[in-house]
Every structure is written in structure tokens, then in C-alpha cells.
Amino acid sequence: MTDPQYPGPPPPLPSPPVSPSYPGFGAPPPPSYLAQPPYVAQPSDGSSSWPAPPQPKKKRRTGLIITMTVVTLAAIAGVIGFIMWQSAAEATYEAAVAQLEQTQDDVVAANTVGTATLADAEVRQLAADTIAQTATAGLFDPALAQSFTDSVTALDDALAGAPDALSAPRSPGEMPALPWEREAEAAAISARADAANDDIVAFDQGIAAVATATTTVDSAATDFFGSATEYSESLLAENIAAKNETKLSFERASSVLTQLTQLDGSSATAVSTYVDAATVLVASQQAELDEKAGPLLTARLEVEQFARDLAPGLMLDFDWAPIVAGAGGGLSVGGTTHWWMDPGYATITLSDSVAELWGSRYDSMVRALVAHEIGHALTIRCGDMYDWSTQESIEQWATAWAIARGYTGEGNGVSVYGEPPQSMVEAAQSCS
Template sequence: MTQSPAIPSSTRRRVFYAAIGIVALGIACTAIQLTANLSYDDALLNFESLTEDAEHSHSALVNEISTFDAAIDSADSITVSASTHLMDASLKEELVVVLRDAESTTAQLTAVTEQQIPQAVAKQEWAWELFDATAQLNADRETATRLIASFDSASNDAASAVSALEDAGSAALTSAATAAEAFESEHVSARNPDIVALRVAAQQVLDAADTLDSTASAAYSDLENAAVQMLASEHAELFEKAGPLNDSRIEVEAFARSLAPGLLLDFDWSPLVNDFGYGDSMGGYATWWFDGPGYANIELSNSVAEYWPSDRSEALVAHEVGHAISVRCDGMHDDSSQDNIEDWATAWAISMGYLSASNGTSTYGAPPQELIDAAAGCR
């Protein structure tokens, strides 16, 4: 029987230790691989959280810039259409200066939005590749942090610029809207519908003045157009009144307006009104509308101006204003018949102290005292 040679004990120990080393190396490699995976996963989680924040900051900036651009467009439209009719010149110039600053700022802010938010590095297979990818994620995370700060800072700048524009725009718009009342007083000969349109447009500007957008600029454009239309209609009215009786006609109209301050009155002049106006006769006719603030049109014969100033002319005009002021005193008298309507106008003229028979009594008779007393309460 042949016996196998014995393996020396020293050799057996070396084989054992080599096996242990291989196992240890395998464990170490596995640990390194696991560590690399875990490090990458942790870095990726932190990176994605930051990039999500960066995306939100970027979206917020884009929205702010959109609002900013709208404010710039509105301000530009307002400054282009602004005239000397209504808007305060110094406030308009201040808006122009702020607008120029805004226009130079918007390009800088837009450039900030063009910065790219980094994308995650794809997960690799081997440990050394994972460590490199993790390092890149950490570096990109720092980039994302800087981008968030940049986006947020730009958003704040955009919001501040919008606020500055809106402050300047609001002041300019408000000045124009509030100037409409004085403008109306300076152009009383403009036609009533045009005056009403100016009032409506002025209120719309006041309602929209706090936010500088297309609504505000459109409202202001309407206001400017209303002012232009008022000037045009006033010019047409004054042209119609021109002639030898012009000064007297203007005085008669001013007198009528003084009887009912603030009441919107239009006037038309003709040789003959209600079949009166020839010789020493005088004629008048009033039409009134309850819409909106209420307004009226008074037609007068040229003879009213020819005999101005006279008690007869004043009394007849007072009678017609008595009709017109019905828009303020609706329900204070019975207007179910023409006779009642005429009695009211006559009573109102008497209540104002105009006692000439031209106040209506010569044509319609004397009204009852209780109606005169009631008319005295209509001012």
C-alpha cells in the first residue's frame, strides 16, 4: 500500500491564510461597493431635493418677469398715450424715468433665467465610478444652491422693480383721473354724453390704478380718448353758438347752470322753438334723461339771448331748468300728464324767485301753492 506524502504544516498555514485573505478582500470589496452605493444614493437624494427647490425658484422668477414685462408694456402704453390734458407732467416724467430703469433691468433678469439647472449623474455600476458620480452630484448640489440664491435674488429684484413701476404708474394714473373733474369744469360746453363718458373712464382708471397691467393701460387710453372727444364736442358747440349773439348765449347758459349747480345741461339755439321766437316772443323746450347721473338738453330761441338780460329771459330759462332738474327730484311730483309736468317747472321757477309771467304762468297758468312748496325742496 502506497502512502501519500504528507503536506508540511507550514504550507497548510499559507493556504489557510491565503483563503482568509481572499475572503477578507471580498468582504472589503463588498463593503466598498456598498459604501459607494449608499453614498451615491444619499447624494442623489440631497441633490434632487435641491434641484426641486431650484425648479420652484426658477418658475417663480419666470412668473415675476412675466408680471414685470406686463407692467413695462402697460407703463410704455400709458406714457406714449399721455397728453397734457389730464396727467400731471411731473408724475408722467417720473414714470418715464422708472420705466427706463425697468427696461434696462429686464434683460439682466431674463439672462438669469437662462442658467441651466444641473441634471443628476446616472448611477454607475462599479465603486470607483460611483465615487466619481457622487463627487459630481455634490458639486452639482453646490451649483444648484447658488442657482437658488440667484433665482430668488432676481425674483426679489423683479418684484421691487414692479413695485416701483406700479407706485409711479398709480400716482400718474390717479393724477389723470382726479384731474377729470377740473377738466370737465373747464369745458362745460362739451356735450353731456361726452362728459358722462369722461366720468366713467376716470372712475375706471381709479379702479385699475393700483395694478399696472393691460386693464390699467386700456382704462387710461379710454380716459384720454374721452378727453379728446370732449374737446371736439365743445369746439363744435362753441362753433354753433358763434355770431353776434355768442356772448349773450354764453351768459344765458352760465345762468342756467348756476340755478342747478352740477346738473349736466346741454343747449341748442334756434330762431324758433315751440313756435315762439319771432318778434318779442321767446321759446324754450327741455328734454331730460334719468340714465347715469341724469342730464338734460335745453333748446332756446335766439330771442332769449337777444333780450338778455331781462326778467322775461331769466324766468323762461328758470322754467326750462325746472324741467331739467327733474332728474334729481324724481318722485317729488306727479308727472303722469303734460299739464302736471309744466305746472312743476313753473312752480320750480317761482320757488327760485323768478316771478315774471315768462316762468310759465302766462302759458300754463299759476300752479298751486303746495306744488311751489314741494318744488322748493328740489335743488
């Protein structure tokens, strides 16, 4: 049997010719290439039993190269995979760092809002404490005052439960070198960011509760302050005899207070100013009553009310003296008026005889005198209706106003200053 790679033994070599040059020595030695196998003489029986030739060296080199190539490719693939893992881990780490940095910014923003909200609430709390120490009874609506107090209590509770300032999560260190270390550190960073975000949510809820309570307090305070309008008007009516300066101060304090829309230090001051002005107003009323006390008190108060009814809303003060403008003894009556265009009030001084003759058979004279003085006071409102640059014109106007209102008694001024021009009487009819 023959190997397909070797179709058979080579043909027998020809016998070398006997050379005469090698006598007695036989045939010459075979050539060197035939001295050793690879070829062995074929058996004489004609059978084919050639030994299998060795594997060619070329085939072993190809297998080695293939193996080396596979290993090389695997190594390259491993390196590429590692590089890709390294890159992916770096991206994961950087994303976690970016998340943490955003969370750190969110902590700063939340703390900023929280600090401002708590500061505003504490301002209101301090103002409320100041108002609570002020005697406001009788100067505000009781129901609105209670609502305001309840809102302050709710604010106190919200502040007591307010969260402390947030602590920002710590920043990461250097990025680890190996991908698995980067992934582990990224997970830890994300966990810190998530925990901080949870804290922000809880913090915001606590701050929101304080902000809501603050808004409620402002609303209740606005209603509370606004109720001073009605109560200040009632207090003014009850203390009508108080001096004009105290009335004006009280009105200004009330006006400032009722325009406020939030609770703070200025509104607490406004409440205190309003309450103090009310105290001064009541004290002034009492001082005036004490000054006018005596047998003529009732008549004096009736005369003053009559004068006010002649010019509703006009701010008037009344002083009394035994003699005024040289009159007051016997059956004479005297009066003077001083007015101030700004802020717009007048002081009328009357002789005691006006009160003494009030309601007597000389009542028409007394009323005419009072009407004359109110005509003077109304210059505050009607000064553009006549020329009040001369004393003569001023007296004519007062007399004309008394006549225009139907007071023709002797005290209206005609007996002293003469008849005023009819044109002035007609002008005075539209002044009130």
C-alpha cells in the same frame, strides 16, 4: 541528562530462555517491534545520551490550523469590511443622487417663477411703451407722470440685466459597481448639484430685481392714474359747453382709469381711452362755441351759466334757435326741455330772443323762463316728488319750482299753465 518527556531508557529486556527447540542456533531473533529504534541500547558506562525525539506531529497540525484560522478570519474580516465599504459608498452615492434630483426640481421651480416674473414685467414694459406714445400732457399730474416714467426706465434696466433660463444639471448614469468608483461619482454628482444651486441663487437675485422693479412700476402707475381725477374735473369745468355725451364719456373714462392699480394692457387701453375722450370733449366744446358764435355769443353763454348755477352739477346741454315752441319773435321768448333719467342729463333749447333780451328791462321774464326750464330738468333728481305721468303735471311742477326759487316774472309759466298747487310749490322748495 534526561528529556523530561522521556524519563529514561526502558529497563533491559530479559534474556530469552534457551529453547531446546533451537539447538545450535542460539537465541531467537528479537521481536519485530525491537528490530528498529526508537530505542538504542544505553551505553555501558551508565551515561544518558538519548537522542532528542522528533517533534510530535500533533503539534505541527495545531500551528497550521491556527495559521489557517488567522488567515481565514482576516479574509472574512476583509470581505465584511469590503461589504460595509460597498454599502457606505452606495449610501453616499444615493444621497448625492437625491441632492441632484432636488436641485433639478429647484431649477424647474426657479425657471417657472422666473418665466412668470419676466412675462409680467414685459407686459408692463409693453403697456408703458403704449402710454409713452400717447399725448398725456395736461391730463395728469406732471410730477407723478415723471415718477412713472422713471420707474419704467428702472424696469427696462432690470429686464436688460435679467438672467437667462437655468439649465438643469445632467442626471447620473448607472451606479458604478466598485465602492471607490461610487464615491468618486458621488463627489462629481454633488459638485454638479452645488454648482447648479449657486446658479439658482444668482438667477433668483436677478429675477428678484425684476420683480421689485415691476412692483415699483405698478405703484407709480397707480399714483399716475389716480391723478386723472383732479385733472379731469378741471377739464370738465373748462369745457362746460361741450355736449353731454362727450362729458359722460370723458367721466366714465376717467373713473375707469383712476380705479386701476397696476400697469398692463388694459390700463394702457384705459389711458388711451381717457386721452381720446378728453380730445373729443375739447373738440365738442369748440364745436358748440363755433355754433353759437356771433353777436349773441356772450349773452348766450351768460344765460347758460345762469341756468347751471340754478342746479349745480346737473348735466345740461343748450341749443339755440330763432323760434322755439312757437315763440321767439318780437318780445316773446320760448324754451323746451328734454331729459333722460338714465344717464341723467337734459337738453334745454332756447329762442334767440332769450339772449337778445338778456340784461334788458325784460330780464325778469327771461330769467323766469330759464328757471321754468330748469324745473323740468330737475325731474332727473326729483321725479319722485310729483306725478310726471301727464303733461299738465309736468308743467305745473316746472312752474312751481320757478316760483319756489322766487322767479315770479311772466316767463315762469303761470301765464300759460296757471297757478300750481301750493303743495307742489312746497315740495319744489326741497328740490335742488
